[in-house]
Amino acid sequence: QVQLVESGGGVVQPGGSLRLSCTASGRTSPSYTMIWYRQAPGKDYEFVAQISGQRNTTDYGDSMKGRFTISRDSSKTTTYLQMNNLETDSSAVSYCSNNTGQGHGTQVIVSS
Secondary structure, eight states, X not given: OEEEEEEOOEEEOTTOXXXXXXXXXXXXXXXXXXXXXXXXXXXXXXXXXXXXXXXXOEEEOGGGTTTEEEEEOTTSSEEEEEEOSOOGGGOEEEEEEETXXXXXXXXXXXXX
16 A cells, blocks of 8 residues: 655745645555646646656646656655746645555645
């Protein structure tokens, strides 16, 4: 069983930054691709970013390119999402996931 726990959400003003973390425990594997996605109130899930397990290849949703950075620590148990220049439409619950499942999410609120 693998558990994924997100943290780092909070309230930030437009233009601000947050760094989210996703820590995996249990029978995890460094070869898993880790994915961040989000869901804003009343909207569908939206792909945010992913990082591959083998080569740390990254990919981003179109509106995140240039503002968000996904990375992982050397043990590949923690995945990070650095979010800069946040906009009000970034307010959402952000989730991390891999082959085994997803976490419960961490809420990001962008508001002045």
